[in-house]
Amino acid sequence: MFDIVTAPTRAKLADGRDLLFFALPGHDPAPVADRRPLPERDPDQSELRFDRSTGQWVIVAARRQDRTYKPPTDQCPLCPGPTGLTSEVPAPDYDVVVFENRFPSLAGAGRPAVVPDGDGFVSAPGHGRTEVICFSSDHTGSFAELRPAHARLVVEAWRHRTADLMGVPGVEQVFCFENRGEEIGVTLAHPHGQIYGYPYLTPRTAAMLGQAREHRIHYGDNLFAMLLAREIDDGSRIVARNELFTAFVPFAARWPVEVHIYPNRFVRNLIELDDDELDAFARLYLDVLGRFDRMYSGPLPYISALHQFADTEAQAEGYFHVELMSIRRGATKLKYLAASESAMDAFISDVTPESVAQRLAALA
Numbered sequence: 001m002f003d004i005v006t007a008p009t010r011a012k013l014a015d016g017r018d019l020l021f022f023a024l025p026g027h028d029p030a031p032v033a034d035r036r037p038l039p040e041r042d043p044d045q046s047e048l049r050f051d052r053s054t055g056q057w058v059i060v061a062a063r064r065q066d067r068t069y070k071p072p073t074d075q076c077p078l079c080p081g082p083t084g085l086t087s088e089v090p091a092p093d094y095d096v097v098v099f100e101n102r103f104p105s106l107a108g109a110g111r112p113a114v115v116p117d118g119d120g121f122v123s124a125p126g127h128g129r130t131e132v133i134c135f136s137s138d139h140t141g142s143f144a145e146l147r148p149a150h151a152r153l154v155v156e157a158w159r160h161r162t163a164d165l166m167g168v169p170g171v172e173q174v175f176c177f178e179n180r181g182e183e184i185g186v187t188l189a190h191p192h193g194q195i196y197g198y199p200y201l202t203p204r205t206a207a208m209l210g211q212a213r214e215h216r217i218h219y220g221d222n223l224f225a226m227l228l229a230r231e232i233d234d235g236s237r238i239v240a241r242n243e244l245f246t247a248f249v250p251f252a253a254r255w256p257v258e259v260h261i262y263p264n265r266f267v268r269n270l271i272e273l274d275d276d277e278l279d280a281f282a283r284l285y286l287d288v289l290g291r292f293d294r295m296y297s298g299p300l301p302y303i304s305a306l307h308q309f310a311d312t313e314a315q316a317e318g319y320f321h322v323e324l325m326s327i328r329r330g331a332t333k334l335k336y337l338a339a340s341e342s343a344m345d346a347f348i349s350d351v352t353p354e355s356v357a358q359r360l361a362a363l364a
């Protein structure tokens, strides 16, 4: 089992944002004062607008347009800044660090966004939280290259933030994710992810929970547990397994590369996993990312999405899992979301899920 220090070291950035250091055993974070002259934070940086035609909220965060875009390596805001003048992380070094996004699309505590009766336009404050998580101080590294103990520390940071943000008034859903690769639109090369606390259930999560409620009514069991059991039983799309977690390409995969990772036991979120399961999760996650990077000559661009659910009646059927997806459909080809996907949400896949699973399974 990995030795884990669970309590982070807390600090503040010059404009009052929270900064949390998660350290490997024996490492002592030594933050210095953030001496940058940062402008005061704008409490009204975004707004939610409700689209009555789809029943979905849209976040309008128009003030983020001047955020940092592909800076040169020596001006990376995520590399450690020992002088307190150059970086979002004022410290000589770090293992894993989390801080509030300087250009947030959601900020501040409030109430969950609700749609009042009536038929007019509806908007709401863009309350919630957006955080950045740096996986390592090594600018040129990647998640896949982390040592297992370090990956486990990232999992611990995700877990800590999930517990914290689920307690923020108004936050309905906590979403930890990574966008990796310029092809996905990443503007900072430094290995990092983000954590959102939304003031509403996102459309895809709401749809999945709706399916799961229907399934419960008709069949009396959990939809996701049934899907996992069927995938294991079928076996043709299994990519990798350990005693406590299973990774597979789903039966109806939408993306050229898509892998879902499930714990073998039903839990709603990272907080409910025990130590052995957290270790097993870190190992299988690294295993899958390693396979991704062996598919082509260069690293695979991907999106990693942690689907976590709160212990509430509305989210009771939610089964914690990770969905990984890539738009790379060949060594030199990317899949773009064009008319059918973007306009109609009707996905067309150019590959069979079984062939992708076979390829990934062989890349151990």
Ligand SMILES: [Zn+2]
Residues within 6 Å of the ligand: 076, 077, 078, 079, 138, 139, 190
């Ligand atoms: Zn960097």
